[in-house]
């Protein structure tokens with residue numbers, strides 16, 4: 001598997017604002033790679049540099065072996081870019097936009113197919129300015145795919161989409177990847193990142209502070225799982241604190257929460273059954289990417305109080 005994108009030591013300043021301080025990551029060919037991070041952390045600037053839309057102040061970027069700063073037009077031909085708001089004339093109709101874009105960059109899937117896939121067939125004659133926000137968003141993604149790019153960059157692709165449209169968009173991103181296209185995704189939605197991305201980088205204040213699969217990010221931050229269940233009030237559950245892996249037991253009334261690591265559910269279940277306790281609501285809460293993200297991005301910011 002080759003490398004699609006390699007960014008190393010990227011730095012970009014706007015006047016006095018240091019938007020990207022030091023960003024490095026590698027995207028393998030055929031993977032969906034996500035950039036996560038708080039508002040203003042430099043994600044959009046980073047992907048704009050990757051697409052050759054902005055010139056980096058320092059660092060190296062390679063997109064399928066090309067330098068977006070020097071080989072800009074070649075990079076633009078192999079990268080599908082999702083347009084931003086108000087990028088199209090209000091009076092341009094949906095079908096016209098797709099037809100126009102595919103005439104400019106031939107070689108991709110038939111534009112009528114994209115119209116159907118992205119759920120825009122009934123809006124084909126609607127002017128861009130009359131589309132809802134979610135429909136505009138879908139059109140932008142469809143337009144990013146007309147030239148059958150080797151890499152597609154999706155920046156907050158599902159912002160403004162309703163829950164059903166988001167799921168359709170996720171399936172389509174899977175389908176795009178299944179065709180062999182590499183996807184670089186900027187998102188604020190943790191469920192989206194967890195569902196779609198093979199690997200992720202978390203960017204805070206222009207610097208990558210963590211990277212890996214969602215599972216790796218979660219286990220690097222949060223080792224504790226919580227098992228909870230209810231038992232008749234005043235049942236003695238203190239024996240659970242001696243179970244291997246358990247770090248704490250809270251019991252309030254009959255509601256019990258057992259904190260710990262390792263195969264906690266199995267061990268707690270075993271210990272309970274041995275004591276003749278068989279709660280029928282035994283469940284385990286496993287940490288999510290959102291928990292890990294919050295742990296990562298809020299670490300060390302308390303004293304400064306900044307975002």
Ligand SMILES: Nc1ncnc2c1ncn2[C@@H]1O[C@H](COP(=O)(O)OP(=O)(O)OP(=O)(O)O)[C@@H](O)[C@H]1O
Nearest residue numbers: 014017018019037038039040041042043044045046
């Ligand atoms: N064209 C510009 N001129 C001046 N400053 C800019 C420009 N674009 C971005 N910035 C600043 O650079 C910093 C990084 O912005 P950027 O849009 O890259 O972050 P982001 O992580 O994509 O944010 P968000 O999640 O809010 O979209 C911010 O402080 C922003 O105000």
